[in-house]
Amino acid sequence: MTAETPPTDFDLDHFLPYRLDRLADRVSEALAHLYEAHYDLNVAQWRVLAWLHHRHELTAKQICASTRMDKARVSRAVQVLEGRDLIVRRPSPRDQRLHELRLTEAGQALMVELVPQVRAWEAELVAPLTTDEYRRLLDMMGRLERRLQEGE
Amino acid sequence: MTAETPPTDFDLDHFLPYRLDRLADRVSEALAHLYEAHYDLNVAQWRVLAWLHHRHELTAKQICASTRMDKARVSRAVQVLEGRDLIVRRPSPRDQRLHELRLTEAGQALMVELVPQVRAWEAELVAPLTTDEYRRLLDMMGRLERRLQEGE
DNA sequence: CCTGTATGGTTTCATGTGCAACTATTCAGC
DNA sequence: GCTGAATAGTTGCACATGAAACCATACAGG
Numbered sequence: 001m002t003a004e005t006p007p008t009d010f011d012l013d014h015f016l017p018y019r020l021d022r023l024a025d026r027v028s029e030a031l032a033h034l035y036e037a038h039y040d041l042n043v044a045q046w047r048v049l050a051w052l053h054h055r056h057e058l059t060a061k062q063i064c065a066s067t068r069m070d071k072a073r074v075s076r077a078v079q080v081l082e083g084r085d086l087i088v089r090r091p092s093p094r095d096q097r098l099h100e101l102r103l104t105e106a107g108q109a110l111m112v113e114l115v116p117q118v119r120a121w122e123a124e125l126v127a128p129l130t131t132d133e134y135r136r137l138l139d140m141m142g143r144l145e146r147r148l149q150e151g152e
Numbered sequence: 153m154t155a156e157t158p159p160t161d162f163d164l165d166h167f168l169p170y171r172l173d174r175l176a177d178r179v180s181e182a183l184a185h186l187y188e189a190h191y192d193l194n195v196a197q198w199r200v201l202a203w204l205h206h207r208h209e210l211t212a213k214q215i216c217a218s219t220r221m222d223k224a225r226v227s228r229a230v231q232v233l234e235g236r237d238l239i240v241r242r243p244s245p246r247d248q249r250l251h252e253l254r255l256t257e258a259g260q261a262l263m264v265e266l267v268p269q270v271r272a273w274e275a276e277l278v279a280p281l282t283t284d285e286y287r288r289l290l291d292m293m294g295r296l297e298r299r300l301q302e303g304e
Numbered sequence: 305c306c307t308g309t310a311t312g313g314t315t316t317c318a319t320g321t322g323c324a325a326c327t328a329t330t331c332a333g334c
Numbered sequence: 335g336c337t338g339a340a341t342a343g344t345t346g347c348a349c350a351t352g353a354a355a356c357c358a359t360a361c362a363g364g
Binding site: 059060061071072074075076078079095096097098099 | 311312313314315
Binding site: 024053118 | 285
């Protein structure tokens with residue numbers, strides 16, 4: 001497993017955390033152009049919208065779990081999105097502590113417009129990979145994530 | 153290439169940027185425990201040390217390029233590390249604008265202690281992957297990065 | 305019921321970061 | 335050799351973020 005990295009030196013180009021961070025950063029930055037420039041959304045806001053688009057109705061807590069964002073960060077993103085009438089937030093009738101979030105018509109419309117662009121962009125990004133490679137990539141990433149979860 | 157994601161819904165678990173970000177975040181967080189708790193280094197400081205350990209002598213500019221960090225961020229990390237006598241910073245005799253950075257004895261000693269722990273931790277992380285898979289993973293990531301570079 | 309505890313979410317505060325303005329040094333063109 | 339543009343690095347400022355304190359609601363045990 002260490003065949004790639006000589007034992008004496010510390011070659012960062014073969015160090016997974018570094019490579020992962022660099023790639024994630026570049027991907028994130030490039031993707032952000034899609035929703036920042038045209039829709040004035042920051043990363044947190046985009047993620048909230050994406051999850052609401054995906055799951056239809058969620059509470060802030062659930063979004064925290066899905067996105068690994070701090071609850072304060074989610075709270076603030078929700079406030080902005082609500083102020084822009086892209087989502088609605090109403091206390092659950094069952095439990096007044098939690099608030100059900102969902103897209104408004106406007107929010108839905110925005111996502112219907114934005115999501116295809118995002119998907120097209122991703123397709124462009126992963127074009128150099130074969131379908132099989134892409135599948136393997138996600139699979140390996142999944143195994144690494146699971147390993148981190150069990151450790152913590 | 154889109155066989156995995158149904159065309160109507162937007163499944164974030166098969167969306168590479170999201171998966172990449174989540175994994176990088178988890179890896180980064182776990183790794184940070186190694187150098188934060190015991191050595192009181194933040195991410196920026198760790199990266200500067202790692203690159204100086206790797207390359208022996210660099211300028212702030214070169215570290216910016218390697219790490220994709222803002223020059224202000226590098227500058228501040230350097231100030232802290234210099235204050236802790238982990239690195240030295242001297243103006244290049246050739247060009248007084250740029251400052252050559254290198255590890256001090258203490259910095260070297262710290263890295264000699266820390267790097268093996270970091271490598272062991274990474275080895276543990278990627279243990280579920282075969283050598284070949286690991287190689288392919290880095291290769292795929294490299295291709296994705298190159299794709300982003302040519303686009304920008 | 306009433307009291308104490310747990311939970312969802314908000315707000316406050318300290319900190320880290322990026323951008324832009326700035327300083328110091330170099331270098332090209334005249 | 336000056337002058338003006340370019341470059342390495344620093345600093346000021348505004349903003350986003352995370353941790354912790356906080357508020358409101360729910361719920362369990364007496």
